[in-house]
């Protein structure tokens with residue numbers, strides 16, 4: 001058995017009775033419960049399954065190479081999007097973002113994609129579809145979420161931080177275009193050693209991002225005039241497009 005697999009299996013044994021005070025407002029604590037090989041069209045990965053003490057959400061880490069005890073591990077945090085990731089919906093760019101991350105990390109010596117089951121920016125699938133229905137009637141993303149009684153963004157990265165601690169990752173280079181995500185993780189004790197811009201390859205489906213660089217109040221508008229949700233919390237950057245300056 002290879003060293004990286006052995007290191008992950010050791011974490012399953014270590015975590016068997018793990019309990020800690022937890023992270024974040026929800027005091028979330030996770031345990032690594034199982035590890036398996038996951039060959040994929042984007043490279044050869046291991047998949048690491050996590051149990052958590054708060055809800056039945058089964059988060060996973062998709063791991064490439066030896067990450068246990070490693071520093072400066074390239075890491076992408078992806079929030080589940082059934083409609084985008086699986087069905088290829090063009091209402092958002094989630095699938096492009098996920099594929100770009102897996103391809104990139106599959107090509108590096110080591111790296112992690114944390115796949116968080118916080119569908120629809122944390123509001124769940126049914127509520128996300130309700131929000132889409134309101135958007136079909138002309139509301140924008142924010143208005144639709146507020147109309148349903150949610151904040152614009154219900155995501156919390158405490159669980160991601162604990163997952164990285166569980167994997168014994170010393171520091172990460174975060175694949176993100178969102179400095180706020182870095183601050184949140186640092187607040188939970190994750191060492192962020194750097195940032196890798198998360199660039200999507202240009203294709204016919206994300207052409208609208210390139211053509212609407214000047215987005216209206218943070219929302220990308222497609223050719224039909226419909227706003228698209230930015231479900232991954234990252235401003236979209238397509239290769240060849242200039243990175244926006246942020247403060």
Ligand SMILES: [Zn+2]
Pocket residue numbers: 018019020021022028029030162
């Ligand atoms: Zn814990």
Ligand SMILES: [Zn+2]
Pocket residue numbers: 081083084085092093094095231
């Ligand atoms: Zn999506």
